[in-house]
Amino acid sequence: MIQRRFHHVGYVVSSIVDAAPQFQKSLGLDWDGEIVHDPLQMVRVSFLPANVTTQTTIELVEPAGPRSPVNKFLGAGGGLHHVCYEVSDLAAQIEESKAAGDTLVRVPMPAKAFGGRKIAWFISPAKLLIEFLEA
Numbered sequence: 001m002i003q004r005r006f007h008h009v010g011y012v013v014s015s016i017v018d019a020a021p022q023f024q025k026s027l028g029l030d031w032d033g034e035i036v037h038d039p040l041q042m043v044r045v046s047f048l049p050a051n052v053t054t055q056t057t058i059e060l061v062e063p064a065g066p067r068s069p070v071n072k073f074l075g076a077g078g079g080l081h082h083v084c085y086e087v088s089d090l091a092a093q094i095e096e097s098k099a100a101g102d103t104l105v106r107v108p109m110p111a112k113a114f115g116g117r118k119i120a121w122f123i124s125p126a127k128l129l130i131e132f133l134e135a
Helices: 016-027 071-075 090-099
Strands: 004-012 036-038 043-048 057-063 079-087 103-110 118-123 129-134
Touching: 016 043, 016 057, 079 090, 090 103, 090 118, 090 129
Parallel strands: 004 057, 079 129
Antiparallel strands: 004 079, 036 043, 043 057, 103 118, 118 129
């Protein structure tokens, strides 16, 4: 059985440096100022962890160049982009998601922001973008 844990929600912003202080102020979150550039994903990301263990983390996602896959989303206004679940077995999750009718939009690849752990991206029939992160 696959173990899943809600990990974070991702927001696409034009500038992490400009957006993070507002997220801090509005949500009472801490931000360490660390921004990770992931050349494979073609984005820069930063995390604002919740101060309560029962709550989740906010990921700010900024395009890293003109070929970034989030540019089109940002051009449409940005905002809430995806949900992420950490899963105990990424390969099994991929098969389960396909069987559920979800479409794989990005094959598993290492993510720099997660220490090289692999992530895979799906879109559901309801148009929800889901990131799965291997535990």
